Amino acid sequence: MDQKRKSPTLRRRRLSRTLRALREGSGKTLHEAAAEAGTTASKLSRMENTGVQRPSPGDVARLADVYGVGTDTRELLMELVRDSGTRGWWDGRPGPRDHALLPDLEAEAAALRVHAPHRVPDLFQTPRYAEAVLEARPGGTGPEAAGLMEAHGLRRQLLNEIRPPRVTAVVDEAVLHRRVGGPEVMREQLEHLGHLAVRHNVTVRVLPLGAPGHPAQEGPFTLLEFPEADDDAVVHVGTVSASLYLEEERDVAAHRAVFTVLEAAALSGEESAARVAEAVDHWTPARAG
Incomplete structure (x- = not known):
């Protein structure tokens, strides 16, 4: 059986980039954001590094609170984390249209x-x-x-x-x-x-x-x-x-x-x-x- 490690899915890559952009936009360092979210800087870094670590819905919800995101952004984050184990999708389907x-x-x-x-x-x-x-x-x-x-x-x-x-x-x-x-x-x-x-x-x-x-x-x-x-x-x-x-x-x-x-x-x-x-x-x- 092929044991080759699968790369991060597109959703997970997108989630990682979004989490990093939100943190940088908030002006918080890795250590500051991690401390406020009740996690470690190393774990948060892995979450932001193109999906090296797949965050849990709880991780994402806490980070959304730390960054003070709006309802639409929170819903996008939660949909991405729910689907982050699935490979390939239509961005025109119902849900976030990932133009970027x-x-x-x-x-x-x-x-x-x-x-x-x-x-x-x-x-x-x-x-x-x-x-x-x-x-x-x-x-x-x-x-x-x-x-x-x-x-x-x-x-x-x-x-x-x-x-x-x-x-x-x-x-x-x-x-x-x-x-x-x-x-x-x-x-x-x-x-x-x-x-x-x-x-x-x-x-x-x-x-x-x-x-x-x-x-x-x-x-x-x-x-x-x-x-x-x-x-x-x-x-x-x-x-x-x-x-x-x-x-x-x-x-x-x-x-x-x-x-x-x-x-x-x-x-x-x-x-x-x-x-x-x-x-x-x-x-x-x-x-x-």
């Missing part, structure tokens, strides 16, 4: 493998391209949309960190020719994509239109891998209104195998750069029409 989860996972990841069949990957998007994508969605305007745009901009800064993750993206060639926001926006976006592709931590591979059928035609996904050997990989699959996070080993292995097939079918790095450059030329005002 994917950016949090991206920030922790050592490597991301992205399959982008419909549009430029989120982390590679220019502000104008991202805005055009958002505006095309139902409810893509208004105050909530402005907040999403701000969050999207912060998320893209991940590639500018001192130690950014390694990002490998397989982009369908149709993405280079699918009009989003008009010719000027497309040209700017594809020029940006070309500039990103020369970074040491970014690889962009184009899946040509003439490539044979492949096992990932159903939709986009991101495979996130983490620096700690015991911290299992996660697959994010997005839909219009929700996100599915897959943590089971068989699901991760299946998506990893699919990505290997996609890379084999994609153009080389040099050929991909040439194809992107051709698309930039296509979207010049004189030719885009």
